Amino acid sequence: MTLLQSRTERASRVAAARDHASPEERRRRTRIRVTLGILGLLCVLAVAAYLTYDVRGSWDYAMDLRSRQVGSLVVVGAAVGASSLVFQTIAGSRILTPSVMGFDALYLLVQTVIVFFFGSATFLMMGVAERFLVNAAALVVFGMLLFRWLFGRNSRNLLVLVLVGIVIGSLFNSLTSLASRVLSPNDFLTLQDVMFATFNTVDGDLLWIVGAVCVVGLLALVPLLRYLDVVDLGYDSAVALGVPYHRVVTLTLAVVTLLVAVSTALVGPMLFLGLIVANLARQVVPSHRHTDLVLGSILVGILSTVAGQFVVGHLLDNGTTLSVVVNLVGGIYFILLLMRTVRL
Amino acid sequence: MITVRDVTHRYDKQVVLDEVGLSLPVGQLTSIVGANGAGKSTLLSVISRLIKPERGSVFIDDLDVLNAGDDAISQRLAVLRQDNRITARLSVVDLVRFGRFPYSKGRLTPEDHVIVDEALDYLDLQPLRDRYLDQLSGGQRQRAYIAMILAQDTDYILLDEPLNNLDMKHSSSMMTLLRRAADDLGKTIVLVLHDINFASCFSDHIVAMRDGKVVVQGPPADIMQRETLRQVFDMDIHVQDLHGMRLGIFWTTGAPVGPGPLGQETPDLEDTSLTVG
Numbered sequence: 001m002t003l004l005q006s007r008t009e010r011a012s013r014v015a016a017a018r019d020h021a022s023p024e025e026r027r028r029r030t031r032i033r034v035t036l037g038i039l040g041l042l043c044v045l046a047v048a049a050y051l052t053y054d055v056r057g058s059w060d061y062a063m064d065l066r067s068r069q070v071g072s073l074v075v076v077g078a079a080v081g082a083s084s085l086v087f088q089t090i091a092g093s094r095i096l097t098p099s100v101m102g103f104d105a106l107y108l109l110v111q112t113v114i115v116f117f118f119g120s121a122t123f124l125m126m127g128v129a130e131r132f133l134v135n136a137a138a139l140v141v142f143g144m145l146l147f148r149w150l151f152g153r154n155s156r157n158l159l160v161l162v163l164v165g166i167v168i169g170s171l172f173n174s175l176t177s178l179a180s181r182v183l184s185p186n187d188f189l190t191l192q193d194v195m196f197a198t199f200n201t202v203d204g205d206l207l208w209i210v211g212a213v214c215v216v217g218l219l220a221l222v223p224l225l226r227y228l229d230v231v232d233l234g235y236d237s238a239v240a241l242g243v244p245y246h247r248v249v250t251l252t253l254a255v256v257t258l259l260v261a262v263s264t265a266l267v268g269p270m271l272f273l274g275l276i277v278a279n280l281a282r283q284v285v286p287s288h289r290h291t292d293l294v295l296g297s298i299l300v301g302i303l304s305t306v307a308g309q310f311v312v313g314h315l316l317d318n319g320t321t322l323s324v325v326v327n328l329v330g331g332i333y334f335i336l337l338l339m340r341t342v343r344l
Numbered sequence: 345m346i347t348v349r350d351v352t353h354r355y356d357k358q359v360v361l362d363e364v365g366l367s368l369p370v371g372q373l374t375s376i377v378g379a380n381g382a383g384k385s386t387l388l389s390v391i392s393r394l395i396k397p398e399r400g401s402v403f404i405d406d407l408d409v410l411n412a413g414d415d416a417i418s419q420r421l422a423v424l425r426q427d428n429r430i431t432a433r434l435s436v437v438d439l440v441r442f443g444r445f446p447y448s449k450g451r452l453t454p455e456d457h458v459i460v461d462e463a464l465d466y467l468d469l470q471p472l473r474d475r476y477l478d479q480l481s482g483g484q485r486q487r488a489y490i491a492m493i494l495a496q497d498t499d500y501i502l503l504d505e506p507l508n509n510l511d512m513k514h515s516s517s518m519m520t521l522l523r524r525a526a527d528d529l530g531k532t533i534v535l536v537l538h539d540i541n542f543a544s545c546f547s548d549h550i551v552a553m554r555d556g557k558v559v560v561q562g563p564p565a566d567i568m569q570r571e572t573l574r575q576v577f578d579m580d581i582h583v584q585d586l587h588g589m590r591l592g593i594f595w596t597t598g599a600p601v602g603p604g605p606l607g608q609e610t611p612d613l614e615d616t617s618l619t620v621g
Contacts, residue, residue, distance in 0.1 A: 020452075020454070020457035020460075020461070022437075022473060022474055024474040025435070025437070025474055028474075226449060226450035226451075227450075229442075229450060230442060230445055230450075233428065233442065234428055235394075236394055236423070236425040236428070237424075237425075237428060237442075239392075239393070239394055239414075240392060240394070240418060240422060240423045240424070241418055241442060241443075241445040241446055241496070242414040242415050242417065242418030242419070242445060242446040243414065243445070244414050286433050287433055288433045288434040288438060
């Protein structure tokens with residue numbers, strides 16, 4: 001058996017090779033498709049349940065409010081799911097997500113700085129759209145700077161990166177609490193409001209804009225997915241296989257920053273959501289292809305935000321908030337992941 | 345032919361490659377040997393453009409490696425290093441399919457699938473085809489990576505310490521396999537090796553490095569000399585000739601006999617202790 005057969009000889013085998021997948025491989029493909037199908041179905045069910053559960057009084061009013069809420073949940077779930085998953089791939093680690101690397105702390109810092117320098121009056125007077133634009137722009141700019149700086153270091157040592165992320169996070173947090181200590185009580189109250197993610201009051205127009213940006217971001221990811229499959233093999237293999245590594249990583253980071261920035265600016269920080277969603281997706285979807293993985297992560301993201309908010313809002317009667325639940329569950333999960341990785 | 349010209353590279357202030365000039369012959373198996381920190385792996389990384397050197401140029405035939413496009417190089421030269429990240433849920437056949445990435449960018453044509461199939465056959469990997477990589481032993485995984493490299497179908501193959509973590513049996517079958525790839529398929533293969541005896545017995549050409557410089561290069565018979573090895577490794581290595589294979593006895597300094605006259609074997613020893621079978 002020689003590897004380099006003549007072209008003609010090879011051509012005759014080409015026809016036979018149409019059936020290149022083994023039965024085992026086909027079984028696996030079917031399983032992935034079925035899993036994705038079930039996830040999609042569950043998402044639809046969750047959305048339907050959220051919209052129609054226990055409607056009292058005016059249907060019009062309930063539909064208007066609830067569809068805005070569910071819209072924001074879907075947008076945030078999809079954006080966080082997709083961005084966290086591809087971020088893990090380019091970071092080469094399952095425990096790094098944009099939030100863990102200090103992105104949420106950055107959001108809080110930006111809020112505090114705005115209130116600190118311009119006062120809550122300006123903050124409140126800015127319309128939702130303006131405030132969103134300022135937030136999103138600041139997050140995109142600083143997020144790009146932060147990630148470029150992190151990835152620009154030659155050190156690809158995982159623990160160092162986690163440590164840097166935590167240090168940056170707590171630096172931002174201390175700056176935030178320093179600034180909030182010197183605020184007037186009024187300003188502080190205003191600030192408290194935006195410090196926690198909330199899905200209850202989302203502006204309709206804003207939702208359309210964010211939704212559109214997210215769709216554009218997700219579409220921009222599509223041509224990168226095939227390259228990300230190879231990037232997952234590591235720098236050396238990816239470069240050896242002809243992947244323009246730095247271009248792919250930079251483009252992916254840009255899209256990730258955009259997605260995280262708009263979703264955080266829309267509802268506020270959800271620290272561990274991305275971590276849970278992306279890892280869950282990797283567990284549920286047994287594939288190495290990013291087309292499957294990103295789709296799975298988007299669906300898991302939508303499912304967990306919608307179903308989570310359904311439980312918190314409808315069943316627990318808003319006794320707590322989704323972000324508190326996500327942080328509790330996600331925090332425990334993060335510690336478990338860290339312990340497992342360190343033991344390796 | 346791979347031509348390296350005046351390549352200098354340093355990490356921080358430490359010079360790891362010091363004006364290295366080299367040309368490696370086509371269709372042969374070349375081994376790069378030297379102590380730790382001699383610059384072997386860095387040289388390999390520079391040739392395969394994983395590292396951009398401070399100065400100097402690298403040519404593959406007439407292709408300028410440091411300035412050419414990603415596709416042009418990855419269709420001409422394949423490289424395998426040791427620190428491979430193992431992705432979850434990646435099966436052997438999926439890995440080998442990545443070897444076709446330079447050509448099809450992830451959308452494999454029927455012809456690509458045939459080549460993948462041939463690479464699997466060549467390395468006897470068909471029975472393991474659907475296993476996930478993290479279910480394989482070290483030797484099997486190494487074979488899977490080699491299959492990916494072969495599926496890349498390049499004239500030049502560069503391997504950084506391919507025997508790392510392999511036991512004796514797998515080491516020797518890996519070297520036999522690479523030798524076969526050079527002979528049957530006409531590949532030009534460049535290896536970084538630590539074991540001088542594998543280098544001596546399997547390669548056509550040996551490049552010996554020390555402190556970022558090429559000390560000496562040539563056919564194994566020229567390199568496997570007590571005085572030459574002393575220059576390269578700073579060790580007194582006794583060299584024996586066993587049916588034409590030149591073996592360096594490096595496990596103990598000066599080895600089985602006391603320090604005899606340099607570069608000259610003691611014939612009586614060869615007769616008594618080594619011509620057993």
